[in-house]
Amino acid sequence: MRVALAETVGSLPRGAGLEYEPKFDGHRMVVFRREDGVVLQARSGRIVTAAFPDLAEAARLLPAGTVLDGEVVVWREGRIDFAAVQGRAAATPGRAPRLAERLPASYAAFDVLGADGADLRPRRFEVRRERLVELLGALGPPLQAVPMTTDPEVAAVWFETLPEIGVEGLVVKKLDQPYRPGVRAWRKLRHTDTRDAAVVGFTGPAERPASLVVVLPDDDTPVVSSPLPPALRSRAGAALRRLPAGGQATAMAVGLGEVAYREVAAGLLAEVATGTTRHTVTTVLRLRPPEG
Incomplete structure (x- = not known):
């Protein structure tokens, strides 16, 4: 439905x-x-x-x-x-x-x-x-x-x-x-155009991911973020090392269509900026520490 x-x-x-x-x-x-x-x-x-x-x-x-x-x-x-x-x-x-x-x-x-x-x-x-x-x-x-x-x-x-x-x-x-x-x-x-999203995967190498794959509140469809800036790639790699890796999956990337990504276990949040629908660009602004 x-x-x-x-x-x-x-x-x-x-x-x-x-x-x-x-x-x-x-x-x-x-x-x-x-x-x-x-x-x-x-x-x-x-x-x-x-x-x-x-x-x-x-x-x-x-x-x-x-x-x-x-x-x-x-x-x-x-x-x-x-x-x-x-x-x-x-x-x-x-x-x-x-x-x-x-x-x-x-x-x-x-x-x-x-x-x-x-x-x-x-x-x-x-x-x-x-x-x-x-x-x-x-x-x-x-x-x-x-x-x-x-x-x-x-x-x-x-x-x-x-x-x-x-x-x-x-x-x-x-x-x-x-x-x-x-x-x-x-x-x-x-209140703002930013909100917390759950990180469910990444593209590129694990130590310096190119993008994060996130799920936004009020949705369960994974979306690929815009490319991470260099400093955020290093921090994302360090945070992802704490999470068990999963298998391969695909998600929608704006302008690219379906792309492959590596899944990770739940526990890491990212503050993101988005447009008004899940099909607009999702930009990762910063990471929240995974729960220990």
């Missing part, structure tokens, strides 16, 4: 008929509660049910036929940890149960696409929101509806205060809007 998307804006939209939600720094996921079990799908379409056994088990409490859209996050010391949730998403079925115990995931649902045997995507958002709250209100963590407000002043306070816990901005939707898969009908306001 394709998910609805958001277009980046430079200021807080205001006007009648709008609602505002915190934008969590996590991993986009669609939850399908079927008659025979639960399926968890990442934004790319990849099935990640085995990587999140804790969320799959929690979703069994939903009525059959429920389809949710939302964000998976991992909380550590009162803050959202994007590297941790990316590590959860990349876990093998053998490691996933142990990671679920050590780094339990939470699901912040912001839409319901199906319920009661009906496709709710053509319905107005305010109708879907009401049904979402009804579905999740009795369950509680780890499945919860994201906070929302129709008051732009409350949203402005959220925008200024919530980044300290890992909320990167706001998503703004129209109350009368249907759910439009693959369309940037929502709007998102971020």
Whole structure:
């Protein structure tokens, strides 16, 4: 299932008929509660049910036929940890149960696409929101509806205060809007054009990589950064030596198409600057130390 998307804006939209939600720094996921079990799908379409056994088990409490859209996050010391949730998403079925115990995931649902045997995507958002709250209100963590407000002043306070816990901005939707898969009908306001991305691989030699391959928040599609400057190549090589290397894979590089890269284990974050979509140039600004 394709998910609805958001277009980046430079200021807080205001006007009648709008609602505002915190934008969590996590991993986009669609939850399908079927008659025979639960399926968890990442934004790319990849099935990640085995990587999140804790969320799959929690979703069994939903009525059959429920389809949710939302964000998976991992909380550590009162803050959202994007590297941790990316590590959860990349876990093998053998490691996933142990990671679920050590780094339990939470699901912040912001839409319901199906319920009661009906496709709710053509319905107005305010109708879907009401049904979402009804579905999740009795369950509680780890499945919860994201906070929302129709008051732009409350949203402005959220925008200024919530980044300290890992909320990167706001998503703004129209109350009368249907759910439009693959369309940037929502709007998102971020504090800056820079954010932390999880490093999942590199191109070139390990000791002086030419580029890093990263996964951005709210996505699970690896992208190749622009070429690293010489000083950053040395620092990246030193940081990558601490991470177990994996196999070969391919990722999209702007202007080049699919290129081969070497995978590495999760644990290293890079601060990157990006455009408004995952197909624009991603520039690595600096590295964050891998977790020891």
